[in-house]
Amino acid sequence: MIDYGALLFSPTYLILGVDAVLTLADTAETTVALTVIDKTAGLPVGPNIEIGTIVPGAMLRASDLTTAGVTRAALDEATIAFSGNTWRIASHHPKPVPSGEAEGEIVLILEEANG
Incomplete structure (x- = not known):
């Protein structure tokens, strides 16, 4: 079995990753430090690239979220700050x-936090 975390994601996030702070929408406004790949220049979304829409986004390792003790459901309405900007996770x-979702990434579709 291929270890995607060690062979693919660790080097990618080491080189392309930026520090981020995730703020959950819970009553304590819990913050979590993460590393993300900045895709705010645009991520293609839709059934195919030809008719897809370009939206700002970010990528993060599912295992990093698990290690931080955060569920994917906790991402709903959370904000994330990186590269000098704060975004709402839409x-x-x-x-x-x-090898499964737990070893992959999570795609975040972002909106301007003040917009």
């Missing part, structure tokens, strides 16, 4: 690898 979905 939606999210898994991007699994062949």
Whole structure:
């Protein structure tokens, strides 16, 4: 079995990753430090690239979220700050690898926090 975390994601996030602070929408406004890949220039979404929409986004490792003790459901209405901007997480979905969702990434679809 291929270890996607060690062979693919660790080097990618080491080189392309930026520090981020996730603030959950709970009553304590819990904050969690994470590393994300900044895709705010645009992520294609939709059934295919030709008719997809480009929206700001970010990628994070599912295992980093698990290690921080945060569930995917806790991402709903949370905010995330990185690269000098704060974003509201409008939606999210898994991007699994062949060994499963837990070893893959989570795609965050972002909106301006003040917009």
